[in-house]
Each structure stands twice: as structure tokens, then as C-alpha cells.
Amino acid sequence: MTAAQKKAKARFKAAVAEAKKLRKKNPRLSQPEALKQAFAIEYKKERSGKRIAGPAKKAAKKAAPKKAAKKCAPKKTSRKAAMPGERHTDTKSHNVNIRVMSGIHDELYQRRDEIETGLKRIEHTLHELKERLKKADTAIMKQRIKQGIAIHAAIQKNMKAELRKIHNVLSK
Numbered sequence: 275m276t277a278a279q280k281k282a283k284a285r286f287k288a289a290v291a292e293a294k295k296l297r298k299k300n301p302r303l304s305q306p307e308a309l310k311q312a313f314a315i316e317y318k319k320e321r322s323g324k325r326i327a328g329p330a331k332k333a334a335k336k337a338a339p340k341k342a343a344k345k346c347a348p349k350k351t352s353r354k355a356a357m358p359g360e361r362h363t364d365t366k367s368h369n370v371n372i373r374v375m376s377g378i379h380d381e382l383y384q385r386r387d388e389i390e391t392g393l394k395r396i397e398h399t400l401h402e403l404k405e406r407l408k409k410a411d412t413a414i415m416k417q418r419i420k421q422g423i424a425i426h427a428a429i430q431k432n433m434k435a436e437l438r439k440i441h442n443v444l445s446k
Contacts, residue, residue, distance in 0.1 A: 289313045382440050389437045396430045 275283070292312035297303055303311075403423045410416045 289316050386440045393433050400426050
């Protein structure tokens with residue numbers, strides 16, 4: 275066995291002994307939990323200088339005192355502070371005036387897809403309502419179906435308007 279293996283074996287035996295003590299104090303504690311706590315206790319003992327197994331540790335060198343940091347003026351921020359994730363300046367470019375839009379297009383593409391899916395659903399619902407209107411028996415049923423058609427048509431109109439706005443922004 276190597277020295278490291280002997281050290282690990284000694285640590286494990288010490289942890290098992292400590293786990294037995296912990297289980298006597300608290301019988302509800304499971305063996306893995308007790309062993310975990312015992313290793314933590316053993317680790318704490320090693321760190322505090324009370325080594326159980328293994329060679330003695332050399333004393334650590336003291337760090338040199340740190341120099342005081344220079345005070346600098348606070349950074350100026352632009353008046354048009356962008357929302358986080360909306361816009362940032364490309365500072366790695368040779369021309370700092372180049373603006374990069376990050377995140378906006380991804381959100382717009384995602385919203386566009388959601389609207390297109392919603393429009394397909396609404397068109398399907400409108401088609402079903404029109405079929406029901408043809409089969410409706412009573413005047414009350416026809417009136418309710420017409421109200422549903424009117425509501426879905428208004429929603430469809432709003433979604434198409436929003437979709438047009440998104441297409442205009444993405445085409446620029």
C-alpha cells in the first residue's frame with residue numbers, strides 16, 4: 275500500500291468510528307448520513323491542526339500586505355440606458371459606434387412563431403364554428419355561434435396586426 279492509501283484507510287476507519295458515536299446519539303440517523311457527518315467532523319479536525327493520520331503539514335507562508343488600490347473616477351453611463359438583454363455596444367470592434375442587437379431578434383422570432391401557431395388554431399376554430407352554424411337547429415344556438423365567430427375574428431385580426439409589426443421590425 276502506498277502512503278496515500280494508508281492515509282485514506284486511516285481516515286475511513288476514524289470516520290466509521292465517529293459515525294458509530296453519532297448513530298448512538300441519534301438512532302434515526304442513517305448510516306450514509308452518519309458517515310457523511312463523520313467525514314465532515316474529521317475534515318474539520320484536520321483543518322484545525324489536530325491531524326489524525328498522515329504526515330504533518332508544513333506551516334503556510336504569510337501573505338504580503340496588499341497595496342491600496344488607486345481611486346478612479348466613476349464611469350459615465352449614457353442617458354439612453356438600454357434594458358438588459360436588449361442592446362449592447364460592440365467594444366471589441368475597431369469601431370465602437372457599431373451597435374449589435376442581441377436577444378431582440380431571438381425573442382421576435384419566437385413571438386412570431388407563437389402568433390403563427392395561434393393563427394392556425396383560430397382559423398381552425400373559425401372553420402369549425404362555421405360548420406356548426408350550418409348544422410344549428412335553433413335561433414339561440416345560431417346567435418351564440420355567431421358571437422363566437424365574431425370574437426374569434428376580432429382575435430384573428432389583432433394577431434395579424436401584431437404579426438405585421440413583427441415582420442416590419444425583422445425586415446429592417
